[in-house]
Amino acid sequence: MAKPAYHHGNLRDALLAAAIEILEAEGLSALTLRAVARRVGVSQTAPYRHFEGKEALLAAVAAEGFRRKHQIQLNYANAAPDTGKFRAAGKGYVAFGQENPELLKLMFGAVIRDWSQYPELVAASRVNYDGLLAAAAAALPEGSLVPAETVASAAWSLVHGLTLLLVDGQITPERAGAVDQDALVDQVLNMLGGPPPKT
Amino acid sequence: MAKPAYHHGNLRDALLAAAIEILEAEGLSALTLRAVARRVGVSQTAPYRHFEGKEALLAAVAAEGFRRKHQIQLNYANAAPDTGKFRAAGKGYVAFGQENPELLKLMFGAVIRDWSQYPELVAASRVNYDGLLAAAAAALPEGSLVPAETVASAAWSLVHGLTLLLVDGQITPERAGAVDQDALVDQVLNMLGGPPPKT
Numbered sequence: 001m002a003k004p005a006y007h008h009g010n011l012r013d014a015l016l017a018a019a020i021e022i023l024e025a026e027g028l029s030a031l032t033l034r035a036v037a038r039r040v041g042v043s044q045t046a047p048y049r050h051f052e053g054k055e056a057l058l059a060a061v062a063a064e065g066f067r068r069k070h071q072i073q074l075n076y077a078n079a080a081p082d083t084g085k086f087r088a089a090g091k092g093y094v095a096f097g098q099e100n101p102e103l104l105k106l107m108f109g110a111v112i113r114d115w116s117q118y119p120e121l122v123a124a125s126r127v128n129y130d131g132l133l134a135a136a137a138a139a140l141p142e143g144s145l146v147p148a149e150t151v152a153s154a155a156w157s158l159v160h161g162l163t164l165l166l167v168d169g170q171i172t173p174e175r176a177g178a179v180d181q182d183a184l185v186d187q188v189l190n191m192l193g194g195p196p197p198k199t
Numbered sequence: 200m201a202k203p204a205y206h207h208g209n210l211r212d213a214l215l216a217a218a219i220e221i222l223e224a225e226g227l228s229a230l231t232l233r234a235v236a237r238r239v240g241v242s243q244t245a246p247y248r249h250f251e252g253k254e255a256l257l258a259a260v261a262a263e264g265f266r267r268k269h270q271i272q273l274n275y276a277n278a279a280p281d282t283g284k285f286r287a288a289g290k291g292y293v294a295f296g297q298e299n300p301e302l303l304k305l306m307f308g309a310v311i312r313d314w315s316q317y318p319e320l321v322a323a324s325r326v327n328y329d330g331l332l333a334a335a336a337a338a339l340p341e342g343s344l345v346p347a348e349t350v351a352s353a354a355w356s357l358v359h360g361l362t363l364l365l366v367d368g369q370i371t372p373e374r375a376g377a378v379d380q381d382a383l384v385d386q387v388l389n390m391l392g393g394p395p396p397k398t
Contacts, residue, residue: 108363108364108367108369109367110366110367110368129374146386146390147376148376149374149375149376149377150375150376150377150386150387150390151390152375153361153364153370153374153375153376153383153386153387154357154386154387154390154391155390156360156364156370157356157357157358157360157361157364157370157387158353158356158357158360159356159360160360160363160364161355161356161357161358161359161360161361161362161363162352162356162360163360164307164359164360164363165307165352165355165356165359167309168307168308168309169309170307171352171355171356175328175348175352176348176349176351176352177346177347177348177349177352178348178349184352187345187349187352187353188349188352188353188356191345191349191350191353191354191391192353192390192391
């Protein structure tokens with residue numbers, strides 16, 4: 001039933017790519033197995049070869065989101081000098097979220113109720129988290145008493161909150177006292193471990 | 200049509216309180232003018248005396264959310280010693296979000312498209328933000344070169360991200376290397392202006 005372009009072996013990837021396009025363009029409510037099949041140009045039953053149902057599709061989309069986010073964060077970190085890799089990975093997080101706001105919300109929202117049913121999602125999320133933890137450990141000063149897990153949680157909270165507040169228009173360069181958005185992100189990231197407030 | 204309990208002057212408050220209860224118990228999709236009327240025990244047309252339609256109701260609910268969050272943050276700050284008020288306000292943010300996760304998402308999500316149509320929402324959000332800005336300014340060390348707006352944006356990002364990642368089960372005390380959730384929140388809040396990472 002599949003069109004020749006989607007021969008055995010890449011239909012699943014094509015379905016996931018189409019699902020992410022639909023999600024970003026039309027929102028979560030428009031993301032159905034039927035819509036994905038239509039976009040890829042396969043029969044309505046074809047997606048069921050790969051996904052049991054709607055939630056399984058969403059879990060696979062979220063897993064693909066974690067893989068893409070991890071790769072973007074790696075790319076940002078790899079392009080940065082040794083002394084800037086941790087912050088660069090944070091900028092990669094923000095960039096991913098701004099390009100894929102609906103995907104980010106799907107990945108972290110409570111749409112998929114029981115992650116333990118989806119080992120692919122657990123694994124992709126774990127790889128991304130382990131990357132964060134390793135980067136946090138590498139960024140800690142020698143002899144630091146703060147555990148890497150704490151730095152990781154704080155950095156994650158900071159970039160996650162910043163991304164959502166930017167995406168939803170709550171924080172703007174103007175409101176944050178920055179000349180533009182890139183400067184804003186730099187300034188906020190610098191506050192992690194920046195000058196301590198008095199109180 | 201209203202029951203005697205809701206005499207002139209407090210129907211709007213009763214409708215907002217009922218709306219928030221429905222939102223937290225059943226989610227955004229269950230929040231309709233009809234459901235709110237039913238919960239308060241008034242006629243289905245009664246809510247239209249106060250809200251033009253669904254979006255106007257949501258905007259008023261979000262405004263009430265900002266007022267409640269602001270009050271909780273003030274309560275936390277007021278109960279803290281002078282040297283801990285800024286962090287205490289952050290703990291108030293997390294506490295509010297954990298008690299009212301759906302309300303927090305409504306307040307900051309993109310559900311209400313054009314805030315400028317709802318002066319009550321703009322005003323309530325502004326009062327809350329101005330409180331953040333004043334607390335950030337008061338927490339800055341004397342002679343700091345970092346503007347209060349930057350500290351405010353970073354602190355907001357940190358507590359907003361932390362709250363959502365806690366609510367959605369992404370960050371847990373175990374994962375963050377903390378003994379319990381209260382310690383986790385303290386440890387993450389301490390990272391704002393805490394020991395600078397090496398890179």
